[in-house]
Amino acid sequence: MTYVEPLSREAITDPEMRELMAQGEALGVPDDLFPRIVARAPEQAKPFMRALLFSHAEGNVDHRLKEIIRILLARFAGDEYFAALRSRKAREMGLTEERIEAGCGDYEDSDAFTEAEKCALRYADQMYLDATKVDAAFYAELKKHYSEAQIMELGAFIAFHYGMQMFMRSLGATAPRSPA
């Protein structure tokens, strides 16, 4: 149980919000808990759900890489809820639990990741661990592997998801009983 009680599914009647909730459930991230909580602030709920879904599942950065980053961040945030969720799309694209664990662990010494992937993982890792390391030299390194648009996509994705993970942690959200 979260400190703010989620609305029942039936209480969410706005068609667009119901559609966004269905999109989240189809993807697996978020399940219905996050939208049922944010729906308590109806004017905020839809833009936040849109941003959560779009930043994760759309864009020009590999969705599987974003999924690893999302889980890495959730663990760092201490957010059991988002850390337990899994993207069905990423799984269908071939992302395994083994690779997620490798990405959330000692990825620097792993042969499983390209230098570009390691750089993106480092971006997320350092952002909230020691942001002073994300400096001009770090961005120059990122630019060897990613376009400016991809770097902004990654940075915005990292910032938004980490923020929502901290929000869910503050509500005492825990892992769903049956992870997707």
Add this chain to the structure above:
Amino acid sequence: MRYSELMATDPDAIDAAFFDALREHYSEEQIVELGLFIGFNLGYHTFFGTLKFYPMFSPDGRLITQAESEQIYGAAPASLRSSEATK
């Protein structure tokens, strides 16, 4: 303000009693709105900080270039400097 500070620095201190205290002043809708706003800003301000950009306006309200803004505001945004000065 306590909610924002704790979410960033000590989320374990946010418990049911804390939310009961929030409910003395805010509706459930306002609490969710606040939480989303704080989480959003918590994530984005760190990201923006790494991009090293400066305010678009001078203290007297002129639209200025980033080069001029850096000269005015120095190595860190004025908002961060004033925050540090008050500690």
